[in-house]
Amino acid sequence: xxxxxxxxxxxxxxxxxxxxxxxxxxxxxxxxxxxxxxxxxxxxxxxxxxxxxxxxxxxxxxxxxxxxxxxxxxxxxxxxxxxxxxxxxxxxxxxxxxxxxxxxxxxxxxxxxxxxxxxxxxxxxxxxxxxxxxxxxxxxxxxxxxxxxxxxxxxxxxxxxxxxxxxxxxxxxxxxxxxxxxxxxxxxxxxxxxxxxxxxxxxxxxxxxxxxxxxxxxxxxxxxxxxxxxxxxxxxxxxxxxxxxxxxx
Numbered sequence: 001x002x003x004x005x006x007x008x009x010x011x012x013x014x015x016x017x018x019x020x021x022x023x024x025x026x027x028x029x030x031x032x033x034x035x036x037x038x039x040x041x042x043x044x045x046x047x048x049x050x051x052x053x054x055x056x057x058x059x060x061x062x063x064x065x066x067x068x069x070x071x072x073x074x075x076x077x078x079x080x081x082x083x084x085x086x087x088x089x090x091x092x093x094x095x096x097x098x099x100x101x102x103x104x105x106x107x108x109x110x111x112x113x114x115x116x117x118x119x120x121x122x123x124x125x126x127x128x129x130x131x132x133x134x135x136x137x138x139x140x141x142x143x144x145x146x147x148x149x150x151x152x153x154x155x156x157x158x159x160x161x162x163x164x165x166x167x168x169x170x171x172x173x174x175x176x177x178x179x180x181x182x183x184x185x186x187x188x189x190x191x192x193x194x195x196x197x198x199x200x201x202x203x204x205x206x207x208x209x210x211x212x213x214x215x216x217x218x219x220x221x222x223x224x225x226x227x228x229x230x231x232x233x234x235x236x237x238x239x240x241x242x243x244x245x246x247x248x249x
Contacts, residue, residue: 037104037105057154139155
C-alpha cells in the first residue's frame with residue numbers, strides 16, 4: 001500500500017461553515033504530522049556534505065513532551081507548545097496502516113496546539129538515535145494565509161556510521177589482535193573491535209544529510225502529503241475556534 005492509499009482510506013472531507021456564514025477567526029491551530037522514511041539507495045541520491053552546524057534556526061519552539069540537550073538547555077528560554085494528549089490524536093489509524101507497510105518506516109508522529117497567528121517554527125525530531133543525535137531533525141513553520149495555511153518544511157534525514165578506532169588505539173588493545181574464531185582470520189583489528197564492542201563503546205559520526213526544504217499551501221481539515229525520495233510528510237491542520245476547548249499544557 002502506498003502513502004496515497006493510506007491517506008485515501010482515512011481522509012475525511014472538510015465541512016463548510018453552517019448556513020454559509022463566515023466563521024470567527026480561530027484562536028488556536030491543532031497540528032498533527034507523520035513523517036516517514038521511504039526506501040532509498042544512497043548510491044543513487046545526491047549527498048550533501050556533512051553540516052558543521054546544527055540544522056536548526058536561531059529561534060524555534062519545541063513541544064512540551066520533548067527533552068532538550070544540555071546545549072539547548074543553556075540557551076535563551078524557548079517557547080513551548082503543548083503536545084496533544086492521546087485522546088486528541090486523530091491520525092492514529094493512519095500511523096498503524098503505515099507501520100504495517102514495510103515500504104515505510106514511521107520516523108515520528110507528533111501533534112500539538114499552537115497559536116493561530118505568529119507561531120514560531122516548531123522543532124521536529126525522530127527516528128533512531130546515535131548517541132544523542134536523531135536521524136530526523138528540523139522544523140515546520142505554519143502560518144495562516146487567507147483561507148489556507150503556509151507550511152515551510154525544513155527537515156534533514158541524516159545517516160551515521162561508526163567511528164572506528166585509529167590504528168594506534170587498536171594496537172594498544174591486544175585483544176583486538178587476537179583471532180579467537182576462524183571467521184575472524186580475515187578481519188582487521190578495527191573490524192574485530194566493532195564486532196565485539198558494546199553499545200557504550202561505539203561512537204558515531206555524521207555520514208550524509210538528505211534535506212526536504214519546501215513551502216506548500218495546506219487546506220485545513222484535510223490530509224496533505226509532501227513527498228521526496230527519502231522522507232515523506234503527512235500533515236493535518238485543524239483550526240480551533242474561540243468557543244472550542246483551549247489547549248492545556
